[in-house]
Amino acid sequence: MEGSIDYEQAGLRVGLEVHQQLLTDQKMFCRCPAGLYTKSHDGVMLRHMRPTLSELGEYDGTALMEFKTKKNIVYLLHKSNVCTYEMDDTPPFIVNRRAIDIAIEHCLMLGCDVVDEVHIARKQYLDGSIPTGFQRTAIVGVNGRLPFRDRELTIIQVSVEEDSCREIQDRGHLAVWRTDRLGMPLIEAVTGPELKTPEEVEEAILLIGRVCRSTGHVRVGMGASRQDVNVSVRGGCRVEIKGVPQASKARQLVHSEAVRQVELLRLRDELHHRGFEQPSAIVMEHVDITTLVADFRLESLQRDNWERFVEAEQMRPGMELAEGPFSVRAIRLPGLAGTVGRACQPGRTFAHELAGRIRVIATLDQPPILVHSDDWPDYPGGTEELAEIRQAACCGPEDALVVVWGVESDTVTAAKEIQLRYADATEGIPHETRQALPDGCTDFERILPGPDRMYPDTDSPAQLVTRERVQNLLVELPDPPWRREPRYSAAGVSTETIHFLIRRGGARLVDRVVEETGFDLRRACLFFGEELKGLRRSDLAVDKITESRWCALFEQMRQLPVLWEARRQLVEGLVDEPKLSVEGLIAKDHLGEEPSGWQTQVNEALSAATTRGLEENKLFDTVMGQAMSVLRGRVPAVRVVHVIHELRARKNDNG
């Protein structure tokens, strides 16, 4: 990986927040169906979020930042999957009991202590991802631990919460969200900051994923599990990488973030060295240079270039665009020459840090968002144009210069934001949430909110969790992966199949079938972990078969092993005739009953095939095929083979 780094020396510490959607029919606080996604909408709603004041009479950092962006927030609604609850026009209904039960089950799997009363809290989010402006969330368990490598991984807490909207677009001052996913129950498991390498992070994500999936009560598929990865290095502070979709992506992201933090600490030292020891030491001046640059060659600064962008992106005044004239703004940063272009994440510079904040907070989003003096674009006359701007902004040789463009008020916000980002840099690493980019780097998403945004949900009564309730769930609890894996492995099942069964939820069914019927574990794993995939792929609706019918089938197959050979036929019967019992299916086709005189029929088939003069190798296949089409599930194949061989030997002897 680019930018090599000694993680131990850097003091890398990573913790996880693993989110996993729970498998319930209905959403968490209303009766809308869960898991029904739509691509279209039949209603739109416009809202704004207003920060609420904290006890000190100040807005909390995240809230203030999000208010500064003055976002128009549009929600796309579809009647099939949202009601007036998701619109924040109806108070919550009593919390989905099944969701709490599944959350408790997960707490137990993760070795947690389950709390006695679940109190619903509101966690504020002003980015619009939830129309209320807060997420309803509650702690269900604390103080858990998992076996991990040669030690234990701490689970600090497990909470159950409602999922947020899906982002459709975020352009300028407009964010558009689809509401279908909103309100679906999910759990968040928070680990201690105990992971020390990117490899450990990936392994821990996979482990927790398998633990959750062992229950069979979680959703699978795109977006059903996501994790936030909290990264810090020695001397730094926690940065949250949000929405990491796959464990394999986490490695590169953690690496890049570790590099970024080490570089930001170096930048801090450099700033201190230059005499910028306090945030207040950073000053900034900005000046409008729209007229000056009107006929410059640098295309980024041209009004028509910006107007083409606005038109191509279909940005509307009052929606995506703020009201006001186009402006190009030069920002002078005294004494900061050379710092804008410093290395940061692998392949990126500090200018990306500035651009990220400007994009999100000032909502200027025409690439490249800014140009700066440390790395001025290379074009004929570029040096001269830069010199003219520097002069207009009164830049001395030790000053850095950043230029931004867009609607005037936004460019002023951008200038202030650049100053704030540098002020943060004097202290090291800002507390922030960063979004994962496909190339393994991250970009600014928002200031990391603190506990200052939590307050009780006065709409929802606390939910009592009696020890009886916990005990009942404990009895039903499946094996965790670290007990199930060796058990399956000892029975001769491949690791690949074991992981598939656990991830896809089949393991729980395997265990039930084996426990109830005494069927062979290896064969059950083979069937549910491998063969069933093929049947499903051939469009057989095997997922409609209930667990009790599977058990009934395996019970019959244990009693009459010959039925195993007719399992495909039996599964098709289970799907096609959901009313008929397994015994009925077997009796209908006379399975398990050996037909009298079948050997004679095999003999006749053999004689016919011989007469046709078939080649030696085809002869056997043909006769065997004919015989088994009648005898499968009634006479074991090995006996049929044996009889054919015997008959042929006899014929050859006679022949």
Place this chain on the structure above:
Amino acid sequence: MAETTDPLKGYRGRARQRLQELGVRVWSEVRILNDQGSTFEGVILPRSETADDLHVVVKLATGYNVGLHIDRIREVEELGFKEAVYKIPEQEFPHGPDLPKVTLLGTGGTIASRLDYRTGAVIPAFTPGELYGAVPELADLCNLTTRKIFGVFSENMGWEEYATLAQAIGDEIEAGVDGIVIGHGTDTMGHTAAVLSFMVQNSPVPIVVVGSQRSSDRPSSDAALNLIHAVRSAAYGDIAEVQICMFGPTSDQYGLLHRGTRCRKMHSSYRSTFRTVGDIPLCRVSASDFGSLTHEYLPRNPHRKVKIDPVYDDRVTILYYYPGMKPDVVDALVDQGYKGIVIAGTGLGHVNKPVFPALERAIAKGVHVVMTVQTLWGYAQMYVYDTGRDLLDIGVVPLDNMLPETALMKLGWVLGHTHDHDEVQKMMRHSYSHEITEREPHNGYLILQGGLPETEEFVLSQWK
């Protein structure tokens, strides 16, 4: 908040005893160890009075609350103690020399508030200084004065409060304000707006009643925008009547000004819950402009002399007719001393025959019986069917298209003036503030039926 003096607020029975044994109280910062060896560090919160006596609520450092069973608590260590502050530091409301004067009268509930994150408590903001902190936009609109008249939930408003409020409005007008805003809970906002329309007549300035459907401690609250709209309407609007100002659509788009006598809360929780019934609203108001919808209103005129008439008789009630109603219901009301009965009748204003004798007895005893329609839209037209004609003969007074709640408020106010049957009838049928309108325009009844292709197309083209 006098009740906060109890150091174990909300805890009773066993939980109270256990906390006393452990030597900690509400607002103690504690570290609790339970029987599973789990530790919980945070603040002990007050407990809801209706909750059981077996759990202690702790707000953890992460901001989450959890309930811990008292039998599972092994050790508690008090780390500190810091009482919740239910007061917001005030900032001075900036004075603009050229801005209109607006007075905000408080009746209860919260128009604006802020959170104490340490405890999760919601602290109401009411004084101009507090409001400035929560809704700074107000300072650009007016010079704001606030007066807390009383602090009750809207369902606890009653006749005495109405009279006090009317008097306070009179005082403010006398003092020369340019507009009045009344903060009110939404449940009975329609009733208050209706009764004030009778108790305060000929106002020279706008009187705007406002509230919110989502409380102001929520980021998505409609409170701030409603307040901004209401203050703008009071400061700059031209309509010198009692009006309700609440969201038009559920989107953050614009507010509607509804006439006090013709407005009703139509949804238990939606933001756009208030609708003008049987007519169109007066005006659209946004953060930047007014879109007048009618010219039929009393315009602002600082020279007009207000008439405050805060009289009432609270022996009035409303009878929502249902099939099979028995006459004893009416008899019971009369026996209990009620002097006025508003019937919300079926269809054009009907009740069943068996109730007739009871109504006759009531009227004979001097009880005033008036008829409105439970369909809300449309007129009581009792001469159309025999039933209606018979009721008219008995002496039941038809109130045309007056809303039932408005009729109730008006009847209480009228009976504060007179009990003379003819005089009551005359006053009830006279329209003081458009409570009866002669004409119903066809766009006064528009309930779009969802599901129809044309409706769906229209709805999709608009903000919800």
